[in-house]
Amino acid sequence: MKSFFRFAILALTLVVVALVSALTAMRFAIHGQEVEVPAIIGLTPADAGRAVAGLGLQIEVERQYYSPRIPEGRIMTQLPLPGMKVRRGWQLRVAQSLGPQRVAIPDVTKQSERAAEWNIRRRGVDLASTARLQLPGTPADQVLAQSPPANANQVAAPKTSLLVTVASDAPAYVMPSFASQPLGSVSRTLQDAGFKLGNVSMAPAAASAPAPDTGLSISPAPAPAPAQPSPTSLIVTQSPPAGQRVLAGATVNFEVR
Numbered sequence: 001m002k003s004f005f006r007f008a009i010l011a012l013t014l015v016v017v018a019l020v021s022a023l024t025a026m027r028f029a030i031h032g033q034e035v036e037v038p039a040i041i042g043l044t045p046a047d048a049g050r051a052v053a054g055l056g057l058q059i060e061v062e063r064q065y066y067s068p069r070i071p072e073g074r075i076m077t078q079l080p081l082p083g084m085k086v087r088r089g090w091q092l093r094v095a096q097s098l099g100p101q102r103v104a105i106p107d108v109t110k111q112s113e114r115a116a117e118w119n120i121r122r123r124g125v126d127l128a129s130t131a132r133l134q135l136p137g138t139p140a141d142q143v144l145a146q147s148p149p150a151n152a153n154q155v156a157a158p159k160t161s162l163l164v165t166v167a168s169d170a171p172a173y174v175m176p177s178f179a180s181q182p183l184g185s186v187s188r189t190l191q192d193a194g195f196k197l198g199n200v201s202m203a204p205a206a207a208s209a210p211a212p213d214t215g216l217s218i219s220p221a222p223a224p225a226p227a228q229p230s231p232t233s234l235i236v237t238q239s240p241p242a243g244q245r246v247l248a249g250a251t252v253n254f255e256v257r
Helices: 002-032 045-053 113-122 183-192
Strands: 034-036 058-065 075-079 085-087 091-097 126-134 143-147 159-166 172-174 196-202 235-239 245-247 251-256
Touching: 045 058, 045 091, 113 126, 113 143, 113 159, 183 196, 183 251
Parallel strands: 058 091, 126 159, 196 251
Antiparallel strands: 034 085, 075 091, 143 159, 172 245, 235 251
16 A cells, blocks of 8 residues: 555656646747847848847838937837847837938918829828818818928928818708699799709690490591690609608609699
8 A cells, every 4th residue: 555655656746847847848948939129229220130130030110200319211219129028030110210301391271182192292291191071161172271280390200181171961851742733833942942953744644535436437536736844734743752851952853734
């Protein structure tokens, strides 16, 4: 019995040692792939790439900013920061200096969006974003404001954002019923409300009953001339129909009799 306990304790000790050895080996393997991030601020991206290549790291230029202190083409900021531990193959994200601001921000307010974008880009400035706003009483496709403003100094990035007007939505109405109303008065009502009179046609006439067969040969009467719509014609059908939602300026068509 004592030999069995000694064997069990020995087996348990061996298992614990094996687990500790495995964990230690895994820890060394993980930490063996980590490297310390060097300081690359002030270097060019090419020089920084060569400096970190031996550590298995890569350089990615994410942004560019103006800087009166850091020469053009040099790295201004880096992430991760120097001294941090990262794994091999990590990408260092950096911002590159454009040197002191040398371009003037043009004034593009009251220009169309297309003209403003063209004037911005020909000055060597990029368009960062465009916001749109409905402003009643203001023409559509007009630049209301820009950021940074015209001729601004101490600009951080060579980008400009615009605020541009867009056309306001036309008011909506519910189409009323014009059935059995005179065409003339309805036309004036529609035009006063900003709608357009479309096609006006005569409703098909009801088919007349056939004449009784008397056995006599009677010549058919000549067909009457087709009637034409007039201001006194009464409306039979309309399109759009009554109850439908329509926008101001829509065209309304009628059938009359």
